[in-house]
Amino acid sequence: MPNLQTTQLIKQFGKQVVLDDINLTLKPNTIYGLLGRNGVGKSTLLSILANHQTASLGEIKWGDTVLTGRDHPLQTIYLMSEINLFNKDDKLRTIIKNTALLQGSFDHALAEEMLTAFDLNPKKKLNQLSTGYRTIFKTIVALCVPAEYVFLDEPVLGLDANYRSLLYRYILQAYESRPRTFVVATHIIEEIATLVEHVLVLNDAQLIVDDDLETVLAKSYRVSGPEELVREYCTDLNVLGSQQMGTLYTVYLYDVLPEERVIPDRLTIDHIDLQETFIKLTNKGSEAHV
Numbered sequence: 001m002p003n004l005q006t007t008q009l010i011k012q013f014g015k016q017v018v019l020d021d022i023n024l025t026l027k028p029n030t031i032y033g034l035l036g037r038n039g040v041g042k043s044t045l046l047s048i049l050a051n052h053q054t055a056s057l058g059e060i061k062w063g064d065t066v067l068t069g070r071d072h073p074l075q076t077i078y079l080m081s082e083i084n085l086f087n088k089d090d091k092l093r094t095i096i097k098n099t100a101l102l103q104g105s106f107d108h109a110l111a112e113e114m115l116t117a118f119d120l121n122p123k124k125k126l127n128q129l130s131t132g133y134r135t136i137f138k139t140i141v142a143l144c145v146p147a148e149y150v151f152l153d154e155p156v157l158g159l160d161a162n163y164r165s166l167l168y169r170y171i172l173q174a175y176e177s178r179p180r181t182f183v184v185a186t187h188i189i190e191e192i193a194t195l196v197e198h199v200l201v202l203n204d205a206q207l208i209v210d211d212d213l214e215t216v217l218a219k220s221y222r223v224s225g226p227e228e229l230v231r232e233y234c235t236d237l238n239v240l241g242s243q244q245m246g247t248l249y250t251v252y253l254y255d256v257l258p259e260e261r262v263i264p265d266r267l268t269i270d271h272i273d274l275q276e277t278f279i280k281l282t283n284k285g286s287e288a289h290v
Contacts, residue, residue: 001028001148002063004049004077004181009058011044018044020205022058026149026181031171033196033213034185035278040202042185043081046151050079075103078147080138082157086126092137093122099141107144110177114140114170118163132158139167143174153185164188168195189275199274203282213274220277221253225267233267240280252280 009022018041026032026049036042047053049060051072060067086095092115100106115122118136120129129137139155152171156164172195175182183200186192199216201209209216223230227249238255254277263269272280 002065003027004149005061006049007059007061009045009048009060010056011041011048011053012056017205019048019055022207024200024207024210026183028148028181029179030181030198031175031196032181032183032198032200033192034183034200034202035189035192036185036187036202037282038187041205042202043153045202046079046081046153046183046185050077050151052079076147077149077151078142078145079151079153080142080155081151081153082135084126084134086138088127089125091123091125092120095126096122096141099145103145103147105146110174111140111144114143117166117170130158132160132163135159136163136167143170147180149181149183151183151185155184156186156188156191164191171195189278190273193274201278201281208281216277217271217274219254219256220272220274221255221257221269222250222272223253223267223269224248224250225264229264229267233261233263241283252276254281
């Protein structure tokens with residue numbers, strides 16, 4: 001299965017630049033987390049990749065083939081988003097049947113299992129479902145189509161914690177039973193850390209992180225201690241932010257620590273989790289005093 005790649009991708013709405021010089025390669029059989037605050041351009045990027053929108057500038061390639069609207073591999077890429085592409089007056093079982101015909105095949109066994117697990121009646125019409133249940137149903141369809149690249153845009157929208165956990169388990173189950181590429185776009189960072197292999201972070205219209213989760217976490221640090229020692233140790237390192245709490249000064253880093261640099265006894269250095277890293281990355285330069 002080829003890579004899906006963007007080069008110098010730009011998207012503007014009027015004078016507003018939503019995506020600016022996005023260079024990205026999505027590889028087969030990988031689970032990506034596309035992270036960013038609300039309105040940062042996650043949905044727009046996925047929509048362009050799925051050929052639901054067109055870029056203002058730049059190139060999208062499928063392997064060695066430059067994609068245009070005409071030759072886009074529609075059945076290979078599937079986008080699940082809050083935009084409803086189904087007939088809202090259709091019953092769920094009708095939507096499944098029509099989707100199977102359109103896509104060429106469909107995992108009916110998984111769909112039945114998930115409908116039962118989430119207590120969804122296939123005889124119900126789409127417009128009879130709440131926001132949360134519509135999200136669940138659209139995600140069920142996305143996991144059951146034969147696409148090799150599946151984009152899940154905010155797949156836990158409107159769901160409580162139990163249903164979010166269950167849905168994540170089904171995403172993993174679908175991936176393990178038939179490896180393919182999933183891109184999960186979300187702003188709920190803490191929960192996604194156990195699911196994804198590769199992290200993409202959008203901020204201010206640009207892709208600021210594109211790395212394996214393991215590498216991202218390995219570069220994410222909190223350095224605490226007396227201010228003078230902290231500042232001296234962090235010289236020339238990538239500082240995301242700082243915080244003063246009484247006499248304790250803390251700096252957040254996103255960098256590889258220099259092996260030759262001596263760590264003073266009065267300093268504490270530990271890793272921070274993906275959620276805290278994301279917050280600091282998207283608020284770079286902020287400083288809090290308590």
